[in-house]
Amino acid sequence: MNIWLGAVLAALVSLTAHAATTDSTPRIQQVVYKSGHGSVQFKQSIKGYKTAQYRLNAKAGQLLTVDFKPSNTSAYFNITAKGSDYALFNGSMMGKHFLGSLPADGEYTVQVYLMRNAARRNEVADYNLSLIIANGDAVDNHAPFDQNLALQGIHFHVQATTVDGKPTLRIEPKGLEIDNSAMTRPLNGEIVRAEVADLNNDGSPEIYVFTRASGRGMPGELIAYSANHKKSLSDIYLPPVSDNPNTAEGYQGEDSFSVVENWLVRRFPLYDSADANAGRTGKMRQVQYTLDAGEAGWILREDKVTER
Missing domain, CATH: 2.40.128 (Lipocalin)
Structure with missing residues (x-):
């Protein structure tokens, strides 16, 4: 409910220190919420040094929820704000679920990747990815928890x-x-x-x-x-x-x-x-x-x- 986030270490390192470094062109998916909020799901895969980027626009105060379920334990996701050199959320240190309030208006990227040890072995990761944007001033009505x-x-x-x-x-x-x-x-x-x-x-x-x-x-x-x-x-x-x-x-x-x-x-x-x-x-x-x-x-x- 995930915002965030800096990393759990005192000295953050750049995304490239955690994701596999490569010249491989990422697969880019623009995520559009017609009403400015909502939920989208992806069932896709990456292999080796190939990464996937999901780009979405959001407003300050909106809640972003990311649920990531990969078949490969070496697969993670990071979240970055456009123009930032550092991850707001670093999955390799913080897990495979994110929920938090976004700090500013703008574009955010959820990047899915394999850690370097798995990427160099050309491993495959199938995954389900859920991206939910909710307005911070209204909690969606849904079935009771x-x-x-x-x-x-x-x-x-x-x-x-x-x-x-x-x-x-x-x-x-x-x-x-x-x-x-x-x-x-x-x-x-x-x-x-x-x-x-x-x-x-x-x-x-x-x-x-x-x-x-x-x-x-x-x-x-x-x-x-x-x-x-x-x-x-x-x-x-x-x-x-x-x-x-x-x-x-x-x-x-x-x-x-x-x-x-x-x-x-x-x-x-x-x-x-x-x-x-x-x-x-x-x-x-x-x-x-x-x-x-x-x-x-x-x-x-x-x-x-x-x-x-």
């Missing part, structure tokens, strides 16, 4: 439901040794994504649910639980951005979240000031968190902050 996820023998049924007429998140675990009671939390926005992970590598999974409320200044929200030694669920606490004045500078909500290797990554666009009428700077800030044991549960601690 309902997804089953599993990791390390523990299953989670995640769904958006209604309790006493109010939107509610319901997470029902299965496979825990002591307590498999469902957890419910009020929803202040739409569920945009859910992921299971083991960020602290303790052999027991966590469930992360990302939500987003429409409108400028509305923060994204993380709802997360840890399966303590596969026995029962307990809350994971994410401190507010305001806890660190340096991180909070220019922050006006519009967060997006993703799990990248052993980090939770939070991304948001930067504004000139905290004033409601402030303009966007065109940059994004990325905050990486590690999962640690706290005094009364689990806490996500700020580990690294970058911006582009």
